[in-house]
Amino acid sequence: EAGVAQSPRYKIIEKRQSVAFWCNPISGHATLYWYQQILGQGPKLLIQFQNNGVVDDSQLPKDRFSAERLKGVDSTLKIQPAKLEDSAVYLCASSLGGRALDTQYFGPGTRLTVL
């Protein structure tokens, strides 16, 4: 079974620029998550999709971050404009359902450096 795919793996941009990350979840997984992991911290949930609907985006900085999941499969996360404090690893995860006990499978992440 193929895992969660993310691209790019690394990205370096200057502050105020825009950037987009892509995630392809495991086939058949209805739920998709985006996490932000700042160096030295645990992952923090940014947004959760159930199929192509948003379940939880309470911790997404909506003034600069946006995410979409068209057709309930792939997802993109965009930052516009980026700030220095956005430097982090952005992890995508997917699960079969969205209930407790549904295992989340994580992708390798995209490491973003904002200069």
Place this chain on the structure above:
Amino acid sequence: KQEVTQIPAALSVPEGENLVLNCSFTDSAIYNLQWFRQDPGKGLTSLLLIQSSQREQTSGRLNASLDKSSGRSTLYIAASQPGDSATYLCAVEYGNKLVFGAGTILRVKS
């Protein structure tokens, strides 16, 4: 506020030693608790999941315990090996949301 704390932040042990990683959480109304492993440049891998009604789970050399009333969990690693070197993350599930600790960086020296 739902917070998860892990102690110690880093640990270095010689190969073969048994070790314990600690996790504490502030809100005891949990659905389950998971321990993850994170290797550099890679995603997270789920090691053990303990349901809120359970007290422990075992997988090979790993044993995780859960005490909801005191808000604590421990991950016990027996006979540690250099391949166990990684960051270990504790995550508590509230509803559909995972709240992570900052992790313990483990180094097992050969």
